[in-house]
Amino acid sequence: MKLRLAIVGATGAVGSELIKIIEERQVPYTELRLLASKRSAGTKLSVNGKEYTVEEATEESFRDCDAALFAGGPASKAFGRAAAEMGCIVIDNSSTFRYEPDVPLIVPEVNADALEGHHNLIANPNCSTILLVTALWPIHKYSKIKRAIVSTYQACSGAGKEAMDELRDQSMEVLKGEPVHPEHFPYQIAFNVIPQIDVWVDGDYTKEEMKLVWETHKIMGDDSIGVTPVCAVRIPVMRSHCEAVYIETEKPVSVEKCRELFSAEDYIVLQDDPEHLLYPMPITSTDTDKTYVGRIRKDTVNENGLNMWISFDQLRKGAATNAVQILEELIKRGSFGA
Amino acid sequence: MKLRLAIVGATGAVGSELIKIIEERQVPYTELRLLASKRSAGTKLSVNGKEYTVEEATEESFRDCDAALFAGGPASKAFGRAAAEMGCIVIDNSSTFRYEPDVPLIVPEVNADALEGHHNLIANPNCSTILLVTALWPIHKYSKIKRAIVSTYQACSGAGKEAMDELRDQSMEVLKGEPVHPEHFPYQIAFNVIPQIDVWVDGDYTKEEMKLVWETHKIMGDDSIGVTPVCAVRIPVMRSHCEAVYIETEKPVSVEKCRELFSAEDYIVLQDDPEHLLYPMPITSTDTDKTYVGRIRKDTVNENGLNMWISFDQLRKGAATNAVQILEELIKRGSFGA
Numbered sequence: 001m002k003l004r005l006a007i008v009g010a011t012g013a014v015g016s017e018l019i020k021i022i023e024e025r026q027v028p029y030t031e032l033r034l035l036a037s038k039r040s041a042g043t044k045l046s047v048n049g050k051e052y053t054v055e056e057a058t059e060e061s062f063r064d065c066d067a068a069l070f071a072g073g074p075a076s077k078a079f080g081r082a083a084a085e086m087g088c089i090v091i092d093n094s095s096t097f098r099y100e101p102d103v104p105l106i107v108p109e110v111n112a113d114a115l116e117g118h119h120n121l122i123a124n125p126n127c128s129t130i131l132l133v134t135a136l137w138p139i140h141k142y143s144k145i146k147r148a149i150v151s152t153y154q155a156c157s158g159a160g161k162e163a164m165d166e167l168r169d170q171s172m173e174v175l176k177g178e179p180v181h182p183e184h185f186p187y188q189i190a191f192n193v194i195p196q197i198d199v200w201v202d203g204d205y206t207k208e209e210m211k212l213v214w215e216t217h218k219i220m221g222d223d224s225i226g227v228t229p230v231c232a233v234r235i236p237v238m239r240s241h242c243e244a245v246y247i248e249t250e251k252p253v254s255v256e257k258c259r260e261l262f263s264a265e266d267y268i269v270l271q272d273d274p275e276h277l278l279y280p281m282p283i284t285s286t287d288t289d290k291t292y293v294g295r296i297r298k299d300t301v302n303e304n305g306l307n308m309w310i311s312f313d314q315l316r317k318g319a320a321t322n323a324v325q326i327l328e329e330l331i332k333r334g335s336f337g338a
Numbered sequence: 339m340k341l342r343l344a345i346v347g348a349t350g351a352v353g354s355e356l357i358k359i360i361e362e363r364q365v366p367y368t369e370l371r372l373l374a375s376k377r378s379a380g381t382k383l384s385v386n387g388k389e390y391t392v393e394e395a396t397e398e399s400f401r402d403c404d405a406a407l408f409a410g411g412p413a414s415k416a417f418g419r420a421a422a423e424m425g426c427i428v429i430d431n432s433s434t435f436r437y438e439p440d441v442p443l444i445v446p447e448v449n450a451d452a453l454e455g456h457h458n459l460i461a462n463p464n465c466s467t468i469l470l471v472t473a474l475w476p477i478h479k480y481s482k483i484k485r486a487i488v489s490t491y492q493a494c495s496g497a498g499k500e501a502m503d504e505l506r507d508q509s510m511e512v513l514k515g516e517p518v519h520p521e522h523f524p525y526q527i528a529f530n531v532i533p534q535i536d537v538w539v540d541g542d543y544t545k546e547e548m549k550l551v552w553e554t555h556k557i558m559g560d561d562s563i564g565v566t567p568v569c570a571v572r573i574p575v576m577r578s579h580c581e582a583v584y585i586e587t588e589k590p591v592s593v594e595k596c597r598e599l600f601s602a603e604d605y606i607v608l609q610d611d612p613e614h615l616l617y618p619m620p621i622t623s624t625d626t627d628k629t630y631v632g633r634i635r636k637d638t639v640n641e642n643g644l645n646m647w648i649s650f651d652q653l654r655k656g657a658a659t660n661a662v663q664i665l666e667e668l669i670k671r672g673s674f675g676a
Contacts, residue, residue: 147639151489151582153531153571167529172513175506191505191575192621193491195582195633195647200612204593204635213638226639231582231647233491236574237529244489244533244569244582255542274538283530295533297542300551301485301564309533309569 003029003336004064005327006088008057008079009071010034011043013161014093017320018069019047025324028331035061035068037075062088066336069323070094084120089330091122091323095207098123098215105218108325109267110137114221115329122326127318128152128208128232129215131241134268134291134317135310138261139253140220146304147248149228150212154197155282157239157314159184167236185234194234208232240282241318242311248304255296258306262293267317272296280311288313289321341367341674342402343665344426346395346417347409348372349381351499352431355658356407357385363662366669373399373406375413400426404674407661408432422458427673429460429661433545436461436553443556446663447605448475452559453667460664465656466490466546466570467553469579472606472629472655473648476599477591478558484642485586487566488550492535493620495577495652497522505574523572532572546570578620579656580649586642593634596644600631605655610634618649626651627659 005027009015015036022029034045035057043054055061057075062068062083069091070076076094084090097103104114105123110133115122125133136145156167163184170180170190180188187194197208209229217223253261262270271278272294280292292311299305312318330336343365347353353374360367372383373395381392393399395413400406400421407429408414414432422428435441442452443461448471453460463471474483494505501522508518508528518526525532535546547567555561591599600608609616610632618630630649637643650656668674 149487149568149584151568153491153573168513171509171529175510175513186615187619188621191509192619193573193575193580194619195580195617196612196615203638204612204633205638228584228638228640228643228645230487230489230584230645231633233580233582233647235491235531237531242531242533242571244571246487246566246568274534274542277524277534279533281525281530281532283526295542295569300541300543300566302566305566307566307568309571 001028001337002066003331004031004066005029006033006035006061006065006068007071008035008068008075009073010045010054011036011040012071012073013157013164013315014071014319017315018071018323019045021316021320021324023048025328027324027327033061033065062086067091067327067330069327080121087120089120089122089335091124091326093124093319093323095126095211097121098125105215106326107133107219107322108329109134111219111221112329115333124319124323124326125215125219126211127158127241127314128154128243129212129219130318130322131243131291131310131312132212132245133216133219135245135293135308136220136247138265138268139247139249139258142261143249143251143253145225145247145249147226149230149246151230151244152232153235153242154233155237155239155241155314156189156234158197158241164238167238171236189234189236191236195231197232197234205229206232237282239313239315240285240311241314242280242282242309245308245310246299247306248302249306252304253306255298258296267291268293270294280309282311285311286313287316289317291317339366339675340404341669342369342404343367344371344373344399344403344406345409346373346406346413347411348383348392349374349378350409350411351495351502351653352409352657355653356409356661357383359654359658359662361386363666365662365665371399371403400424405429405665405668407665418459425458427458427460427668429462429664431462431657431661433464433549435459436463443553444664445471445557445660446667447472449557449559450667453671462657462661462664463553463557464549465496465579465652466492466581467550467557468656468660469581469629469648469650470550470583471554471557473583473631473646474558474585476603476606477585477587477596480599481587481589481591483563483585483587485564487568487584489568489582490570491573491580492571493575493577493579493652494527494572496535496579502576505576509574527572527574529574533569535570535572543567544570575620577651577653578623578649579652580618580620580647583646583648584637585644586640590642591644593636596634605629606631608632618647620649623649624651625654627655629655
């Protein structure tokens with residue numbers, strides 16, 4: 001097997017996680033290049049005990065690469081298509097290519113088979129969608145989900161490393177009674193919540209909200225699921241997202257059955273023991289690769305309705321881990337030779 | 339008019355707001371007593387420029403009182419019924435009496451008329467319900483609300499003064515990398531969210547969640563509204579609650595009509611201008627008496643569905659202001675003489 005691998009955006013929040021996860025999971029690359037913008041070029045980073053100098057990404061960077069993990073940002077648009085045309089398999093974490101019909105949008109536990117016949121360009125879904133579909137999928141396989149009504153509680157890591165620094169610095173400023181100067185968020189995020197993530201699209205929804213609709217349909221391969229993004233909300237948490245989810249299924253699913261379906265999936269951690277105060281939270285899901293599910297209850301109104309509360313690490317399963325899992329899936333399918 | 343007024347729990351988070359609001363709104367009391375637990379008795383507090391010594395609340399405290407505002411806590415159960423039987427009109431902020439059939443549960447903008455024929459015991463609703471019903475009511479009057487699916491983003495003030503201190507102190511500890519020791523919340527609240535508020539009731543719902551169902555029905559006088567509390571969640575915010583709300587109405591309501599209905603109510607501030615990044619947030623609703631409504635959108639699925647985002651100050655309209663407004667309503671109705 002020959003796997004000359006590039007990591008694009010290696011110095012950012014997702015890039016750092018990509019490196020950690022490649023080490024942890026012992027991804028069998030034969031060569032590795034770390035790429036970033038001109039500003040970050042020259043940075044030295046250690047991977048598997050070997051020191052690498054981060055290079056500026058250019059179109060030429062991808063000529064001798066077999067695969068590239070793009071962390072997100074402007075590089076995707078600048079080099080994604082060109083790299084793919086050169087024969088490099090691009091796994092892209094930005095939203096640039098997600099809705100193009102020739103680009104598979106993959107959560108390996110759900111739709112790994114959609115990788116078949118790819119054209120060297122594979123999209124990693126938006127974090128809040130990965131969280132949602134990993135929780136919906138075990139139920140959907142058992143009884144079709146007709147409706148999903150979702151509100152999000154999204155960590156600052158989704159806006160990058162500087163945004164996480166902003167939460168940290170601003171929290172200290174607020175505690176000291178000093179004035180705050182928002183830069184990466186439109187308003188103060190410390191001790192506040194902001195009901196806007198990403199830009200506005202049609203109907204006054206944010207793009208972040210509509211991603212939940214578009215991407216859930218594409219990944220689950222079912223446009224008939226009625227997804228309502230009530231509100232996508234940024235909260236003062238560092239790196240784990242949560243979602244409050246109401247679903248309606250075709251046939252009623254009991255809480256017990258639902259717990260059984262989740263327990264059967266090794267990518268899910270069922271934390272649903274009210275008596276012992278066990279439920280998903282950012283402090284427990286942070287720095288893990290699992291989707292945490294709990295607070296499962298029969299709806300108060302609809303006998304086919306269920307309520308639940310889910311959480312996961314936005315930088316890991318919400319971005320870097322999912323991308324590396326796609327790469328592993330390609331390795332397994334022989335994309336880089338035996 | 340004779341209004342000998344007592345404030346019970348005067349030294350707590352809600353009690354402090356009650357005093358501020360009585361001053362601001364120039365409540366025409368003729369005498370004032372500040373009561374609290376034994377622990378806080380002896381504290382000196384200034385009201386309208388006059389110094390008061392906080393007394394320990396006992397049953398006898400209410401013998402010469404015409405009205406008492408109970409901030410919440412164990413005093414309600416201990417003295418509420420007895421005070422009412424002595425002829426003192428009790429306006430109680432705890433959940434002790436809310437579901438008793440002889441006790442009106444009042445949000446003055448919605449159901450002031452339910453005060454008629456009260457038996458000296460009047461309940462102030464739970465904060466998250468006040469937020470919800472003040473936003474639902476203008477729509478419900480125009481087109482019956484059939485369904486309300488709600489997730490909450492609740493500030494620490496709902497758990498009292500010490501809980502607010504805990505958020506402040508713990509945030510500093512986390513920023514300094516020091517260990518945290520949760521006392522007022524079951525887990526770390528700084529840079530975390532906790533999907534549990536209050537105790538568990540039937541079906542693994544929390545009492546906080548079921549209050550949204552029970553109290554909305556009682557205040558709006560309509561048990562047929564299908565209220566789903568997807569999750570009631572504590573977040574690291576000081577004193578303003580938010581809610582993400584999906585509703586279905588009997589006939590379709592346009593976004594424009596919905597904005598018009600909200601604009602017509604002086605207790606609501608419409609903040610719904612995406613282009614100018616105007617939407618409700620804790621930093622703007624804090625220290626005000628209004629309900630803030632925004633992010634109003636036609637649902638992605640149901641033509642009778644609407645999504646919105648609402649916020650208000652939990653200590654003011656969520657507790658103290660609403661209680662004082664009930665008192666003002668009683669004054670207006672001549673309960674304390676002309």
